[in-house]
Amino acid sequence: MFPIEPHDPPIVVSAKVNFAYDNSFLYGFVYIPNLEGQVYATEIMFFGREEQGETIDSIFMNTSDNRVEDHGFDSFFVEPFNDVERGGQNNVNAFMKMTSDGSYFEFQKELQSNDNNGFDFNLAYGNSIGVFIIAWIDKTTPGGPNWSIADGSTFKYIRLSLGTDNGDIIHTPEMGGKINWLLSDQVYECVYLSSVEITYDGFANEDFWNSAINYHVTIYFVDWENHYIQDDNRFDGEIRFVTDGFTLYIYLEIYDEKYDEGDVNIFVFGQTADMFEIDKGADVAVITPESYEDMVFDQSKGGPISDIDVGGTIDGRATFIYNQSMRQIEFSKPLSSGDTKGGDFQTNLGESIYFTNIAQYESEEPNYFDATYDNESIPALSIHELRILEEGEEPTENNTNTDTNTDTNTDLLNTFSLDYSLSYSLAAIMILMTLISVRKKRII
Structure with a gap:
């Protein structure tokens, strides 16, 4: 992971990310070490499928108060909302732990919750979706994150495919800079x-x-x-x-x-x-x-x-x-x-x-x-x-x-x-x- 504000020389924190699934749930694990300060929270954002349009499904996990929220974004350009606030449901369970070495985050989320109000993803075998991860390191919430998996020069994300990759197109957000x-x-x-x-x-x-x-x-x-x-x-x-x-x-x-x-x-x-x-x-x-x-x-x-x-x-x-x-x-x-x-x-x-x-x-x-x-x-x-x-x-x-x-x-x-x-x-x-x-x- 990289700080959102660029640093010279660059600063890097190596996190661990794992995903698994069964017929009903997507399971995820994220570990972020305390190399640059205590890790307080993370948000895992799922985006890019055709049926999602610009919307984003996300999971927010905060170790400070052991809080997990099922979030949605109208787009990459606005603040998230709690699914319940839009008439949706909290379709995620999670466990998180803050230690002296780092913070652990585990979650499970329904593959097909049909929670349209909460912009929940609907995934099946062979489907792919984009995953973007942000974090709060040496910084508490509220307030925005200060670390992400993008390195400040490219928009990097994880292409997550269930079982096999059927070639689904992932629609990425438009990025700054230009290729002249x-x-x-x-x-x-x-x-x-x-x-x-x-x-x-x-x-x-x-x-x-x-x-x-x-x-x-x-x-x-x-x-x-x-x-x-x-x-x-x-x-x-x-x-x-x-x-x-x-x-x-x-x-x-x-x-x-x-x-x-x-x-x-x-x-x-x-x-x-x-x-x-x-x-x-x-x-x-x-x-x-x-x-x-x-x-x-x-x-x-x-x-x-x-x-x-x-x-x-x-x-x-x-x-x-x-x-x-x-x-x-x-x-x-x-x-x-x-x-x-x-x-x-x-x-x-x-x-x-x-x-x-x-x-x-x-x-x-x-x-x-x-x-x-x-x-x-x-x-x-x-x-x-x-x-x-x-x-x-x-x-x-x-x-x-x-x-x-x-x-x-x-x-x-x-x-x-x-x-x-x-x-x-x-x-x-x-x-x-x-x-x-x-x-x-x-x-x-």
């Missing part, structure tokens, strides 16, 4: 060839690569917090795109002196330029010298998730090598894999998808981006239209890498706040960093 993006004037064109035979060795030595347009690419070190792109801290290279009507092939060659376990390259694809929109997700290919990971980045799924973890499949293939102070990557993925659960892009000849390139150099998180400034001198991700040319279609005449961006930047994420004395200003770009750092060492 600009639709680049530089349109990438993927050349059609009737036959492509590729050897995944990291070298563009096959004849078909000579038919591709060779685009210059630059990625910059971006200080998102201070709104600064370091123009003198950049890497240059080239990228090419080819298709045989069934598969998208990409070759990337960009400066990199030597191997480091923190080296990662990330190709991000979207059906629209607004690829990081919460409900749409993005198709993400995470490529390291050791592994390839096919992922979906979707807030409703709790962040970055391997396609396999949401019932999808790993589609595509990649090779990452080092050669003469360059990292060289050969990558392929079906134009239409059919993996809708995994959020894979689906496109055909004559259509477009959208693309951006992100990288890690000797880092635990992405630190180099295809980026530019918007009209307010704020860094923005450059999003490129990637046109899949039809059979017989010639590339656009004088298709050159102008790297000029149109004024189409937009905020994807708006203010998230809990007036229940809980408010954040969340930097959404950190979601992108979290996206890779938790997955980069996974071997497929």
Whole structure:
């Protein structure tokens, strides 16, 4: 858990959370140690199911007076109410204990109480729901909480599934901060060839690569917090795109002196330029010298998730090598894999998808981006239209890498706040960093 008010350096308290269920009840256990002061109370909030809308079901447990209340929220933006006050019922039992080491909280709550006045959840086998936990540490109630499971840079929550995960969408609250993006004037064109035979060795030595347009690419070190792109801290290279009507092939060659376990390259694809929109997700290919990971980045799924973890499949293939102070990557993925659960892009000849390139150099998180400034001198991700040319279609005449961006930047994420004395200003770009750092060492 983390303090709601940011601290430098960060402060972390490791709590224990467990859930179980039977045919009638959901059971929960939370232990929070007294590492930063006595733990007085916690509130466990259940949200995000389609039928809940913006409402929240929650359980409040206070060790000071051994009090448990079945709460509801009209939304994340207002104070909670006691279910009984709205004509509902108290459908929760709990035991809690304050000790010199920490505080223990145990509860049971009906899976299907049908208490609509109290906004109670209704869950069955295979259903999923979002869980957010807040706490009062070294602070008594009344008054708002001062700790939560969000770290101040991302809205983190627990995706709780009963028995199995049927892929229910979890609708998350809108968050503060923004992901700035600009639709680049530089349109990438993927050349059609009737036959492509590729050897995944990291070298563009096959004849078909000579038919591709060779685009210059630059990625910059971006200080998102201070709104600064370091123009003198950049890497240059080239990228090419080819298709045989069934598969998208990409070759990337960009400066990199030597191997480091923190080296990662990330190709991000979207059906629209607004690829990081919460409900749409993005198709993400995470490529390291050791592994390839096919992922979906979707807030409703709790962040970055391997396609396999949401019932999808790993589609595509990649090779990452080092050669003469360059990292060289050969990558392929079906134009239409059919993996809708995994959020894979689906496109055909004559259509477009959208693309951006992100990288890690000797880092635990992405630190180099295809980026530019918007009209307010704020860094923005450059999003490129990637046109899949039809059979017989010639590339656009004088298709050159102008790297000029149109004024189409937009905020994807708006203010998230809990007036229940809980408010954040969340930097959404950190979601992108979290996206890779938790997955980069996974071997497929």
